[in-house]
Amino acid sequence: MLYHAETTIAPMHNNPYTPPQANVDTKEFKQGKWYNAILLGFLVDFIGTMLVSILLSVLVTAYFMSHGMKVEEVRGLLTATDFTSPIYIASLGIGLVFSILGGYICARIANHHEYRYVAIIGLLDILLGLVMSPQSFPTLHHLALTALSFAALFTGAYLHVAARRRAQ
Numbered sequence: 001m002l003y004h005a006e007t008t009i010a011p012m013h014n015n016p017y018t019p020p021q022a023n024v025d026t027k028e029f030k031q032g033k034w035y036n037a038i039l040l041g042f043l044v045d046f047i048g049t050m051l052v053s054i055l056l057s058v059l060v061t062a063y064f065m066s067h068g069m070k071v072e073e074v075r076g077l078l079t080a081t082d083f084t085s086p087i088y089i090a091s092l093g094i095g096l097v098f099s100i101l102g103g104y105i106c107a108r109i110a111n112h113h114e115y116r117y118v119a120i121i122g123l124l125d126i127l128l129g130l131v132m133s134p135q136s137f138p139t140l141h142h143l144a145l146t147a148l149s150f151a152a153l154f155t156g157a158y159l160h161v162a163a164r165r166r167a168q
Contacts (some may be wrong), residue, residue, distance in 0.1 A: 020150035041106025103156025
């Protein structure tokens, strides 16, 4: 046997009316480093969104090319600025899910001032969005995406804060 774990067994009581012995103390939530919380939350948000969006693009490209579309047509489909296309809506949904996850991870690691640190991730998202997004999108579109991103990040933080309150 490569691994042997020491276990302790609670003593048995002969009295059947004795309540079971269990450790029912509340969980102690440790505070993490704020910079780890921001960094990991941002990386989950950004890298997760990017990786799954790339995977979605590859799958969409493979699907349409297998049905006879040319590469230029598929490229035009993927880079179109049609905000009602299913591909755009799926990409937006993926980004929002990873923003919720990033906000949750940030709040869970920090365990104090959760909303403050999530707001910093939102500001980093804004800066990155201004650098990476095409200038062909209207300003109102950028504002709407920013509001959705902040809402998703704060939703993730709220999920952690609410779970912590329930556990206390």
